[in-house]
Amino acid sequence: MxxxxxxxxxxxxxxxxxxxxxxxxxxxxxxxxxxxxxxxxxxxxxxxxxxxxxxxxxxxxxxxxxxxxxxxxxxxxxxxxxxxxxxxxxxxxxxxxxxxxxxxxxxxxxxxxxxxxxxxxxxxxxxxxxxxxxxxxxxxxxxxxxADQPEGGKAMGEQLLKDTGANAKIVAGIVGDPDQIPTNQRDQGFTEALRANPEAKVGPTVNSKVDPNVSLQVTTDMLQGNPDINVVFADTGPGTVGALQAISQLGKTGKVTLYGFCAANQPLDATYRACAAQxxxxxxxxxxxxxxxxxxxxxxxxxxxxxxxxxxxxxxxxxxxx
Known part of the structure; x- marks a missing residue:
């Protein structure tokens, strides 16, 4: 779709x-x-x-x-x-x-x-x-x-709210790249969209450096250090790849869902719920x-x-x- x-x-x-x-x-x-x-x-x-x-x-x-x-x-x-x-x-x-x-x-x-x-x-x-x-x-x-970066992040946030309901409890972590303007704009769009839900909270941002191996490590650390996180937003394709691996390896499938920018050749599923493609x-x-x-x-x-x-x-x- x-x-x-x-x-x-x-x-x-x-x-x-x-x-x-x-x-x-x-x-x-x-x-x-x-x-x-x-x-x-x-x-x-x-x-x-x-x-x-x-x-x-x-x-x-x-x-x-x-x-x-x-x-x-x-x-x-x-x-x-x-x-x-x-x-x-x-x-x-x-x-x-x-x-x-x-x-x-x-x-x-x-x-x-x-x-x-x-x-x-x-x-x-x-x-x-x-x-x-x-x-x-x-x-x-x-x-x-x-790309229209803020709109991409906003679309992911809006899709999350559509999937979970307007008042669902959401604790989100961001797998990003704070050194880049486009990725920061995506994060801002995502965060702003979640403000429509008073029960949504955006927690830590970790730096994936647009590298799937780095993303795997920093997402793992983020989820282990913040066990209440139930949503991850990955703002690059390589970030999405590593975040998915971390969710699986930590046994958090079904407990943590992922929204992000699209990873190459990666199908959407019950964990990887939506993505924005450039x-x-x-x-x-x-x-x-x-x-x-x-x-x-x-x-x-x-x-x-x-x-x-x-x-x-x-x-x-x-x-x-x-």
Missing amino acids: VAALAVTVLAGACSNQATSGENSGANTALPSSCKQSKPVLGVALPNTVNPYYVAMRQSFIDNAAKSGLEVKVAIANDSDSNQLSQINGFIQQGVCAVALNAVNSGPGAASVAALNQAGIPVFSVNVIISPDDLKTQNARVVQYVG EPADYARIVVENVQKHLGGGQVPATILQPLKIFTSGVPAPGEVG
Whole structure:
């Protein structure tokens, strides 16, 4: 069972989406390399361990080929310093534009600033760059493309209330990633939705670091230290994988239910009740289309927020992940 949340497109700069700056169009100077017959788009990704980034990487390659762009992909292995070094590599190579999926929201601003200084337009995707850090470095991105994160968390909270009843006793723990703006927005949406139930309480948040093995450990610790928790909200797909394993290994199946962002190829069941799915391949397609439009002198919206698919049964399709 799938429901889609409404699409939101914001045409102006929106500080909470880290676009920090004016919308860019025909009057913005482009690097001379953009005049080549096949301009190069640099794509910076955190890793290719997470199925999310596997789908995004392939989509960038496929859609760039259709658009007449050459793609160079850099994988940071979840290191901010690696990513900044790779961004500097793109600058040395004289790429035309960069699609940046930052490893982390704050440090990503340094990559944006370096590209700005080189006159290379930056399109951020998925991970929102910290608006405060952008402001500090006087940096800006042309556009941000990603999911409507607060709505995804809100949808999970509302589904929980629908499943349990308006006044059920709920003690929820969050398996999150406090270092990222998008995951914090998901947590906020989930928490706000639960305020409709006076008997609902949101307890601790643990850091899964978007890693299933870390998630397994921190969820285990959270459930052992807080035996009254009867709901877990996991705000990433890898976080969901580890949380499910923890619930099973602790023998809490039937006592603790899970709501989260979708894990790859994981069916919904009586424990894993609902999930919100992003579509990273679609985000990459949108970025490529807007890069092309920008290079042609067209105006592009500063922020594009895509809907999430909400699953309450079945298995999300490949590429529909959290």
